[in-house]
Amino acid sequence: MKKFEVEITETLQRTVTVEAASQEEAERMVDRGWRDGDYVLTDEDYVGVDFKTTGEHELSEKKMLDVLLVKPNEHPRNVSIGAELEDLQQAVGGSIGASYPFADDPVAIVYNDDAKLMGLPLNRALWDEDGLMYDVIAGTFLVVGLGEEDFVSLSPELAQKYEEEFHQPEAFLPLGRRLMVIPVPDESIRSDAEKAVSKPPVEHDR
Secondary structure: OEEEEEEEEEEEOOOOOOOOOOHHHHHHHHHHHHHOOOOOOOHHHEEEEEEEEEEEEEOOOOOEEEEEEEOOOOOOEEEEEEOOHHHHHHHHOOOEEEEOOOOOOOEEEEEEOOOOOOOOOEEEEEEOOOOOEEEEEEOOEEEEEEOOOOEEOOOHHHHHHHHHHOOOOEEEEEEOOEEEEEEOOHHHOOOHHHHHHHOOOOOOOO
């Protein structure tokens, strides 16, 4: 699909009669009369129209990414979001950071870089090869695919793998300088729709 800029030129024409000593004088008289508003051309003076293409541009559809959206206290969801920086920022609620904790797969975690400073709820733990927790992601994050130069959509296989990896929401209990990770029971997990329904009604002063 392309976008074209087409110039439209309508031609109005009228012949007027003046008395003058020469052709040049006649044209000057008519020019002055037209500028003074003595001759106003209207649609009755229409004689033709011309169309000319002056520009041509390729139209590109907005690039979308199929990714995994992981919110605190919720199961992961497969979603489609825009690939632009502002789309990623909107998805995680702020400035983005990225980490690449899974060396065997071309995936990245995109998160809110200020989530911990903002006091956002802790979401999921990250574990090393020995089963030891080395970090906790705070706030909503995305699991995205990695291309040669940019983020790309997750393949169905990777989407399923990391849905299983982050499937169970986690709660975190401080124990001194350490955190205990507690899987959240399924009965305690609510979707956004369920949360909206369960909100108490807002009372207004009369």
